Amino acid sequence: MFRIIEGMPPDVLAIEATGKITHEDYHNTLIPKAEAMMAKGPIRMLYVIGKQFAGFELEALWDDGKLGLKHWHDFSHIAVVADQPWLRAAVVMFTPFFHGDVRIFGLAELDAAKTWIKDRKRTAA
Incomplete structure (x- = not known):
């Protein structure tokens, strides 16, 4: 599930992603919240993959990819906070495809990630 910070x-x-992330989590929480915010302009995103994270359903991974492709220009800055090596590698692999600035932080650096994302200025898409 997703928890709003x-x-x-x-x-x-x-x-923050905790437990198993499902298709319903994207369609009931993340996508509506993101698209409502994007209606006002580009957004910044802090995406924390918490200690209780148990993985993604396959359809949820598809939803994540579709959201990213549909709105690649609507994210001005993204801070990903995760300790899982495979997630960190995936972020590094897909970073060149993002329009905005993407940074990766470890869970022990959550405060630094919050500071970084708060200090970024909104930029035009």
Whole structure:
């Protein structure tokens, strides 16, 4: 499931993935929240893959890819916080395809990731 992380600027979508991420998590939580925010302009995203993360359903991975392709220009900055080597490698592999600035942080660097994403200025798509 996705948990919204509170206390961020209005153009920062901050979420934590815990447990198994499903198709329903994307369609009921992440996509509606992201698209509502994107209607006002590019957004920044803090994506935390928490210690309780148990993986993605295959359809959820597809949803993630579709969201990224559909809105690749709507993310001005993305901070990914994860310790899983395969996730970190996937982010590095797909970073060149993102329009905005992408940074990877470890879970021990969560405060630094929050500071980094808050300090980024909104940029035009």
